[in-house]
Amino acid sequence: MAFRNYILVCGGTACESSKSEAIYAALVSECKAQGVADEVQVVKTGCFGFCEQGPIVKILPEDSFYVQVKPEDAKELVAEHIVKGREVKRLLYNKETNRKHAKAEDIKFYQKQYRIVLRNCGFIDPENIEEYIAREGYAALEKVLFEMKPDDVIAELKIAGLRGRGGAGFPTWMKWNFSKQVESDQKFIVCNADEGDPGAYMDRSTLEGDPHSVLEAMTIAGFTVGAQKGIIYIRAEYPLAIHRLEVAMKQSREMGLLGDNILGSGFSFDIEIRLGAGAFVCGEETALLASVEGRRGMPVPRPPFPAIKGLWGKPTVINNVETWANVPVIILKGGDWFSQIGTADSHGTKVFALTGKIRNSGLVEVPMGTTLREIIFDIGGGIANNRAFKAVQTGGPSGGVLTKEFLDTPIDFGSLTKLGSMMGSGGMIVMDEDDCIVDVAKFYTNFTVDESCGKCAPCRIGGRSLANILEKITSGKGEMSDLDTMEEIGSAMKKASLCALGQTSPNPILSTILHFHDEYVAHIIDKKCPAGKCKSLITYSINPEKCIGCTACARKCPVGAISGERRSTHSIDPAVCIKCGVCHETCKFGAVEIH
Amino acid sequence: MAKMTLEELRALRDSKKAEMLKRDINGKDTQVIVGMGTCGIAAGAKVVLDAFLKTLDEHRIGNVSVTQTGCMGLCYVEPTVEVIAPGMPAVIYGKVDAGVARQIVEDHIMNGKLVSDHVFDHPSTDILKDGGK
Numbered sequence: 001m002a003f004r005n006y007i008l009v010c011g012g013t014a015c016e017s018s019k020s021e022a023i024y025a026a027l028v029s030e031c032k033a034q035g036v037a038d039e040v041q042v043v044k045t046g047c048f049g050f051c052e053q054g055p056i057v058k059i060l061p062e063d064s065f066y067v068q069v070k071p072e073d074a075k076e077l078v079a080e081h082i083v084k085g086r087e088v089k090r091l092l093y094n095k096e097t098n099r100k101h102a103k104a105e106d107i108k109f110y111q112k113q114y115r116i117v118l119r120n121c122g123f124i125d126p127e128n129i130e131e132y133i134a135r136e137g138y139a140a141l142e143k144v145l146f147e148m149k150p151d152d153v154i155a156e157l158k159i160a161g162l163r164g165r166g167g168a169g170f171p172t173w174m175k176w177n178f179s180k181q182v183e184s185d186q187k188f189i190v191c192n193a194d195e196g197d198p199g200a201y202m203d204r205s206t207l208e209g210d211p212h213s214v215l216e217a218m219t220i221a222g223f224t225v226g227a228q229k230g231i232i233y234i235r236a237e238y239p240l241a242i243h244r245l246e247v248a249m250k251q252s253r254e255m256g257l258l259g260d261n262i263l264g265s266g267f268s269f270d271i272e273i274r275l276g277a278g279a280f281v282c283g284e285e286t287a288l289l290a291s292v293e294g295r296r297g298m299p300v301p302r303p304p305f306p307a308i309k310g311l312w313g314k315p316t317v318i319n320n321v322e323t324w325a326n327v328p329v330i331i332l333k334g335g336d337w338f339s340q341i342g343t344a345d346s347h348g349t350k351v352f353a354l355t356g357k358i359r360n361s362g363l364v365e366v367p368m369g370t371t372l373r374e375i376i377f378d379i380g381g382g383i384a385n386n387r388a389f390k391a392v393q394t395g396g397p398s399g400g401v402l403t404k405e406f407l408d409t410p411i412d413f414g415s416l417t418k419l420g421s422m423m424g425s426g427g428m429i430v431m432d433e434d435d436c437i438v439d440v441a442k443f444y445t446n447f448t449v450d451e452s453c454g455k456c457a458p459c460r461i462g463g464r465s466l467a468n469i470l471e472k473i474t475s476g477k478g479e480m481s482d483l484d485t486m487e488e489i490g491s492a493m494k495k496a497s498l499c500a501l502g503q504t505s506p507n508p509i510l511s512t513i514l515h516f517h518d519e520y521v522a523h524i525i526d527k528k529c530p531a532g533k534c535k536s537l538i539t540y541s542i543n544p545e546k547c548i549g550c551t552a553c554a555r556k557c558p559v560g561a562i563s564g565e566r567r568s569t570h571s572i573d574p575a576v577c578i579k580c581g582v583c584h585e586t587c588k589f590g591a592v593e594i595h
Numbered sequence: 596m597a598k599m600t601l602e603e604l605r606a607l608r609d610s611k612k613a614e615m616l617k618r619d620i621n622g623k624d625t626q627v628i629v630g631m632g633t634c635g636i637a638a639g640a641k642v643v644l645d646a647f648l649k650t651l652d653e654h655r656i657g658n659v660s661v662t663q664t665g666c667m668g669l670c671y672v673e674p675t676v677e678v679i680a681p682g683m684p685a686v687i688y689g690k691v692d693a694g695v696a697r698q699i700v701e702d703h704i705m706n707g708k709l710v711s712d713h714v715f716d717h718p719s720t721d722i723l724k725d726g727g728k
Contacts, residue, residue: 006684006709045714046672046689060684113668113719122630122667122677123721134611135723138604146601201633208632209665240633256598263601329722363668364718 003041005082006060007031011044012381015054019071020044023055026074034078053093066091112374114341115365116349117202117325121209126244129251132212138257140331144220145265148331150180153224159335161347162327166192166283166320167398167424168500169346169413172327178307179225179315187227188311189218189269190292190318193234193241194276194283197396198447200427202351203321205363207234207241210325211248215258215271217327221317222269230271231311233288235278245273280397280451284499285318287453298453299499320425322351342368346412350423356393356430359384366411373407376430387432391515395424397444397451398504400511401437420511422504436533437516438523441508442470448505459502462493466509475536478524483513532594535579539595542583544569546591553583553592623660625704630675632666638673639692646693647676650700659704668718675715678703689715 009015009024024044031037053067057077064087066077073091080086115121124131132138144153157173164170179187191214195203207214218230234242249271252258260268274292281287282297289311291297310316326348330338339347346368352375355361359381366375372392376382383389391401400421402409409415416423431440449463466489469482490506497503513520522528529537542553542562547569554562554570561577564570572583572592584592599607627647631640640663647661667675672689678699679685686709688699695713702708 003707008709008714011712041708043709043711043714045712045716063684114722115719116722118668119722121632121665122675123628124664125628125662126665127663130607130611131615133604133608134615136608139608142601142604205632205634205666205668238633240636254598255604256600257604259598263599263604265601333722358671360669360671362670362718363666365668 003039005040005062007040007042007077007082008045008058008060009042010046010054010056010058012046012054015056018055020055022071023057023069023074026071027057027078030074030078031082034083036078036082040078040082057091062087065093067093112366112370112379113364114349114367116329116338116341117206117213117322117351118209118363118365119329120213121205121363124210126209126211127247129212129248129255129257132210136332137212137328138216140328141216141219141257142263143331144223145263145267150224150226153220153331154180156331156335157327160330160338161335161345162323162330162338163346163413164320165322165326165350165425167395167422169423172319172323175307175317175319176221176225178305179227179317182308182315184315186229186312186314187225188314188316189221189225189227189230189271190289190306190311190316191218191230191232191234191324192283192285192288192318192320193232193238194288195238195321195425196235196278196280196283196451197398197425197427198444199355199429200353200396200425202353202363202426204238204241205353206321206325206351207238208244211241211245212252213328214321214324215245215248215252217324218271219258219262219269220327220331221319223267225315225317227315227317228269230269231292232271232273233276233282233292234273235276237278242273242275249273279453280447281453281499281501284501287499288318289316296453298455299501301498322426343410343412345414350411350426352426352428354380354428354430356428357384357387357432357435358382358430368412369410371408371410372402375411375428376407380430383430383432385432387434390431390433390435391437393421393429393431393440393444393508394427395422395504395507396427397448398422398500398507399424399427400507401431401440401515402511403515420514421507434531434533436529436531437512437519438470438474438529439531439533441512442467442474444508445470445505448501452501452505456496456498456502458493458496459498459505462489462497463502463505465489466506470509473520473523474529474534476523476527476534478520480521480524482524483517483520486510487513528595538579539574540572540577540579540581540583541574541593541595542570542572543591543593546589548589548591550588552588553586556582556586558582623658625659625680626678627659627661627699627704628664628677628679629661630665630667630669630673630677631663634666634670635673635675640674642693643674643676643691643696646696647700650697654700654705656700656704659700669715672715680704680707683707683709685717687715687717688713 027042057066057069080088162172279297282291284299287297287299306316349365351365393401445467449467452459454460490510549567561573629644674691676688676691698710
């Protein structure tokens with residue numbers, strides 16, 4: 001027998017710490033006491049992500065959203081809502097709507113995520129074109145081919161104010177318009193799916209979850225600028241995304257949505273996939289085009305921009321996956337609709353891959369103008385393991401770190417750049433107090449040194465010098481003048497590098513020197529790593545007052561650096577210790593200390 | 596399928612839209628949708644998919660379709676599964692393994708009972724539910 005009501009009690013860590021367990025137990029016993037136990041199921045759920053107002057209780061099918069519920073409210077909830085069918089108004093979350101009913105859907109919090117790009121992700125079967133079609137799929141293409149002129153499409157994108165989601169934020173309509181205006185026997189449409197920032201997987205997930213949205217958008221662009229050929233440049237490390245794209249392209253061709261004479265309109269367009277070998281610089285558009293042509297992936301100076309002179313010297317519209325995925329919805333719902341979402345100069349939404357020391361890591365899509373605090377604490381549920389927030393890294397190796405004083409900054413194209421970071425393609429890595437900021441800067445710098453193509457000297461030589469200085473600082477040999485040297489090299493690289501890779505790669509260093517000057521000083525002057533990450537600057541020792549002589553650490557030590565009899569205090573030989581930290585993780589009594 | 600005309604595309608969309616609303620495919624009124632992006636697969640979504648098929652088979656349940664989808668965005672609780680059954684609220688389950696999959700079939704699908712501790716919420720409202728208007 002099915003139940004008539006489901007009472008969902010949030011069992012997330014935050015709600016649990018405010019007695020959701022007791023609320024759950026009280027609701028179960030009230031249901032029994034009031035004779036409705038057979039009709040109602042009480043369920044403990046995962047975090048609702050609205051921890052600010054916890055503990056949360058949601059009753060289905062009415063979808064009533066109760067906040068800050070206490071165990072003593074259980075009796076009233078069951079008696080009123082379940083038995084008499086009347087919502088308990090004093091507990092409803094209705095401050096924002098001023099309405100009697102507070103449905104979960106009406107609450108602004110749930111509007112914090114707004115899914116345009118990810119509209120179909122996690123909803124349709126990506127390998128079944130019919131499900132995409134059922135969700136208004138190819139309706140935008142239909143509209144473009146039969147009701148609109150190329151100029152109408154560009155006008156709609158202009159009204160929408162869509163800007164490139166790969167990081168640079170160039171207005172999409174302008175790119176399309178440049179290519180459209182050039183007279184040429186051949187033009188190309190390219191999708192940049194060379195997503196390479198550490199911790200970023202927005203584009204991969206979009207292609208895996210909704211490949212047709214990109215195919216449809218590229219076809220629309222082909223019609224608009226007068227191109228018959230599209231190319232998707234995707235890295236070979238994304239086998240599932242490639243597979244889903246191939247399946248999608250095959251189905252589209254069979255149905256006549258790609259290929260000759262699409263839907264009998266007389267317009268022909270087809271797409272092929274080019275695999276990249278995973279070079280980070282190939283995400284730069286001129287390097288990407290060189291790679292497609294079979295040349296070594298190195299950037300060339302712009303102008304001329306690819307929109308005028310791109311692939312094989314022909315006009316080429318090149319957009320990032322996320323930008324493409326926005327296009328069909330804009331055509332369908334109109335530029336006006338899109339321009340209402342977001343901030344004054346950044347319209348629409350942005351997808352972020354939220355990772356690092358965050359409780360709810362995942363893929364989130366929010367309107368532009370959402371604050372870092374809302375993303376990290378409301379949607380992401382805050383920092384894992386009850387540690388303190390230290391910083392958030394945005395924009396990958398091209399971006400910088402932002403500290404807690406900037407948490408209330410609304411995110412858009414301009415705001416983060418002003419603070420020394422950037423929105424970038426959407427990677428967002430959250431760090432807690434256990435992360436060493438110098439170590440983080442070193443990680444990103446080594447990444448860009450490895451990925452530099454070597455063509456221009458500022459990036460090739462400057463990057464290496466920066467990495468050497470960071471190595472020196474983290475091994476305890478740093479001098480205060482190193483900070484000035486790094487700033488000098490960094491600003492030279494910003495001005496003189498050929499492409500965005502070199503121009504932005506000093507950002508992680510420059511922003512951390514700015515926001516975490518003290519931590520650099522600790523490494524340089526005190527020769528200490530406050531977070532305990534930099535191996536040369538830390539020593540492990542055993543606190544005799546806490547050690548009970550259980551031998552657990554000695555048995556785990558890979559180099560036999562720990563000595564001591566059973567039930568007597570152990571000690572670590574610093575000459576033998578390789579600072580792997582296994583003893584620290586193993587000790588249940590907190591006796592192994594890091595200095 | 597052969598190449599379509601505009602009219603055929605529109606007709607197909609209308610008929611499929613009705614199906615998506617009911618989510619019933621070939622007389623099946625219950626849908627189990629497994630999130631199978633790279634994140635889901637890495638967390639064991641394939642094992643979960645197999646467990647659903649096996650358990651449904653064992654109980655000789657014929658009204659359930661099991662399909663795959665992309666990443667639902669709840670990467671911290673992968674593998675994730677959405678279950679849409681008649682008379683029940685649409686629910687996303689997280690941290691599903693073979694055992695939980697069996698429990699979902701036996702409790703949720705067969706007995707209309709949610710599986711406690713694994714229920715999660717939809718990340719946002721659907722912008723296309725009003726027909727893309």
